[in-house]
Amino acid sequence: MRKEKLAEIEILRGMAFLAVVLQHTIAGIFYQPGLSPLTLTVGTTVLGLIRFAVPLFVFITGVVLFYNYDAKINYVDFLRKRFKQVIIPYLSWTVSTMHGSVF
Numbered sequence: 767m768r769k770e771k772l773a774e775i776e777i778l779r780g781m782a783f784l785a786v787v788l789q790h791t792i793a794g795i796f797y798q799p800g801l802s803p804l805t806l807t808v809g810t811t812v813l814g815l816i817r818f819a820v821p822l823f824v825f826i827t828g829v830v831l832f833y834n835y836d837a838k839i840n841y842v843d844f845l846r847k848r849f850k851q852v853i854i855p856y857l858s859w860t861v862s863t864m865h866g867s868v869f
Contacts, residue, residue, distance in 0.1 A: 769834060778826055785819035788812075 792813050796806075835844070 772830075772833065775826055775830060778822060782819045782822040782826065785816040785822075788816055789819060 792809050795801075795809060801809075
């Protein structure tokens with residue numbers, strides 16, 4: 767039986783996603799020539815305040831794993847599933863970009 771989705775986790779995931787997008791956007795601004803000291807100060811302050819995104823994604827992963835696998839876990843099946851979902855796509859992407867083309 768599948769457990770109910772945690773609405774709070776979806777909200778946290780959305781916040782983390784937006785923070786990552788904002789980090790990349792702000793980082794791109796720093797490449798502009800002639801930025802004022804105030805702009806640099808505000809940009810670096812905001813960038814520092816939203817650095818919670820990656821730790822939040824790690825936290826969300828831990829919560830979801832413990833929530834979904836509260837019973838005894840079969841580690842071989844778990845690792846096999848993660849290998850198929852994460853490692854194989856990662857390796858195929860890495861190999862394809864090494865040769866200068868993406869599928």
